[in-house]
Amino acid sequence: MNGVPRSQQSKDAKKSAPLTRDAEATRSSILDSAEDEFAANGLLGARTEAIAAKTGVTKAMIYYYFQSKEQLYEAVLERAFLRRLQIAQSINLAAMSPDQALERCLRELLIDVSKNKNLSAIFFYEAVQNKGKYYNKFGAMSLYGVLAGILEQGVAKGNFRQLDPMHTAVNIVGASVFYFCTRENIKHLWAGKNLLSSDMVEWHIKEAIELIMNGVRASDG
Amino acid sequence: MNGVPRSQQSKDAKKSAPLTRDAEATRSSILDSAEDEFAANGLLGARTEAIAAKTGVTKAMIYYYFQSKEQLYEAVLERAFLRRLQIAQSINLAAMSPDQALERCLRELLIDVSKNKNLSAIFFYEAVQNKGKYYNKFGAMSLYGVLAGILEQGVAKGNFRQLDPMHTAVNIVGASVFYFCTRENIKHLWAGKNLLSSDMVEWHIKEAIELIMNGVRASDG
């Protein structure tokens, strides 16, 4: 039974259990639990005791690895954004037409958000509750810049209709992530179905991309 | 100096001041302050002391008029949704074409959300943090039903392309309200401009409606 902390050994493990006395695994495990807690309740509403309990360690461990609740939150954001950034940078958008670039960019965003169930809620809490205070350190807003750039080029080349790139970029992100953010609220529209199941996610991606691509395309394109 | 509670008299009034010993005015004034506080921090993060201070009364008054923080929250939701419902019901959508009905519906929603600066944040917190627990009492989800109904008819009549009405309704709401929810985070995209100013709101409404109407319309329509 190596790999499970004493307080959780021989019990039903709640989450990815850290290795016994494995600093790196414990740290990572705290980050996992913290991500869940921050996604559910935001920085303000998150309880350090709840994070500790979910990890299977005592609250003191949080302060052993992270100096404060705030710094733990920043670490969660940083980890989530490094993942996103790696995905975004792996695509060579410059080589594509605006049409292809936008669709590829959207599909990548939607897949990423659907895979990491906490991403959309953390993103939203950070924007609404913290007003982007911690985000801006990680250059997270670059997504809008990338989208607006693609849209601007598309307008110039005549692929897209006369639209405002920045407003449209914001509205596109809204159309894409709203489904994930509010999934617990809207799921009864589909009779309580799990909106993160692969068929529902695929369906959303299809509908979102169709709405957006038709929405930006020039009518004579 | 009638109309101002003692604790706020001869001071700089912070908000809509209740009348002295005017129960109805005080109650309404508490609701105003509570709406601000809940919009900023959610049910969990809201502080009753902050609501009391903003109103210019003591915390005990909140419990005099409302039995608990939770019931105060429900009262705030109810008031906000009665306003929305009245607006929605004042339009005779049945008499319009799907195209007209959708555009009218969206314009009305966007104007409403832009006028009540708290609406989008309260909506968001309720959906994400409370998972719609309190919403559903007021049939607030009817918005999705109305939109999906219009879309379904539009598809049947051939005005709109082959789309899924429910998914599209959700994505449309996302494209419309995301701007308002995240306004404090995205405002630096417009050099810190106030995104609720009338020219910015009009611009957003124009861009959102164009994106959505083009997004749903049949290409041969």
Add this chain to the structure above:
DNA sequence: TCGGCAACCTACTAACCAGTCAGTATAACA
């Protein structure tokens, strides 16, 4: 002009929560 009640306040409690600290257990190495 006075009695009663509705509106309002002061001062409190019990519970909670972020953060600390003194100390214990364990792995790894001498």
Add this chain to the structure above:
DNA sequence: TGTTATACTGACTGGTTAGTAGGTTGCCGA
């Protein structure tokens, strides 16, 4: 086998917060 660094714990503190008990003030009717 003993020493040490580090992972880890339980029990605590100070500050905060939802909610309450009981007293005070001002209005209105008789």
